Amino acid sequence: MILQRYIALNLARGWLIVLLVLGSVFGLISFIGELSHTRFDYNSLAVARYTLLTLPQQLVELAPVIALLGSILALANLDRFNELTIISCTGFPPSRLLSAIALPTVLLMAGLWTAMEYITPQLQQSAERERHLLRYRNDTRIPDGGLWSAENLRYIHLGQLREGGIPGDIDLFEFNEEGQLVRALHAATAKVSKDRQWLFQRVREKKLVEGKLATYRHRELEIANLWAAEELPTLTTSRDSMALSVLYRYSQYLASNQQPTDKHLSSFWQKLLMPLTVGAMVLLATPISANLSAGRDRSFGINMAIGAVVGILFYLGAQIIFAMGQLLQLSIPMVAVTPAILVTACALFLLKRMNW
DSSP states (O other): OHHHHHHHHHHHHHHHHHHHHHHHHHHHHHHHHGGGOOOOTBHHHHHHHHHHHHHHHHHHHTTHHHHHHHHHHHHHHHHHHTTHHHHHHHOOOOOHHHHHHHHHHHHHHOOOOOOOOIIIHHHHHHHHHHHHHHHHHSOOOOOOTOEEEETTTTTEEEEEEEETTTEEEEEEEEEEETSSSEEEEEEEEEETTTTOOEEEEEEEEEEETEEEEEEEEHHHHHHOOOOOOGGGGGTTGGGGGGGGHHHHHHHHHHHHHHHHHHHHHHHHHHHHHHHHHHHHHHHHHHHHHHHHHHHHHHHHHHHHHHHHHHHHHHHHHHHHHEEEEHTTTTOOHHHHHHHHHHHHHHHHHHHHHHHO
């Protein structure tokens, strides 16, 4: 039990070291790149805060590489000082070595799922809101031209999204089967409920009555099946910045309105299954760095170089797999889990050949 805890602590320490190194490198790159966007109150201090708030999202995306390099760093370091050899000589079987590695890996995977749902999306959205407010000195966060959504013969345009997620400058157009406009609404603002019901406020309605458009004004008017309240903050951010649950529900909303869902579902499944790839990477790092016979022939630096090459090849291979999956219209969950399956297969092959 003591040896298992010692290996697990060294593994976690290796992940932390690689996390800090890559975080420093990518944080510095992001900070320098963002300095060119300074404007008004968005100064270098605000850029530093923006970089710190968005960095966790970047590190989560780098989790497979961090797990691979961190595991190699930890196990190769133990092997460099012959600690793994001593542990092996005590009769410590490979199964216990794998169990010692498995516990912190499972905790890491659970932490990643938690971060993708409750931590990194909120930090990313907070950073984007603050950045927009400081750069443009207003609380409108919809890009120029606004956002459009379509549902059968109904089209909705959202012109503003103010502080607190309050929608404003809303237009709704309804057409009949012949393509004729039968109803047009404009609302200054709206209240959003959890069941996708919107209560339009200060509404001007134009409605086709006996071949003519009649104008009506309403203090409030209820409209069903629009964006949910939790989806509104994500409309101005990328799919990668959405929480898992929000991304899935938004995909279902798009599907119910017969809109394209492939990109959103692909992002959802890639994020959902990414921790499995992290586990596979840790498994792959074990035979690379804990192979005792190879350790006598390979230096610590060579082990790290192998890890870096594998990390680069994994990133490029995963991008090719995802692109080919979309091109060939293959099953999205199957495409998303393919990198984890391939890495696991390689890891199991190397484990069988590992000398311990």
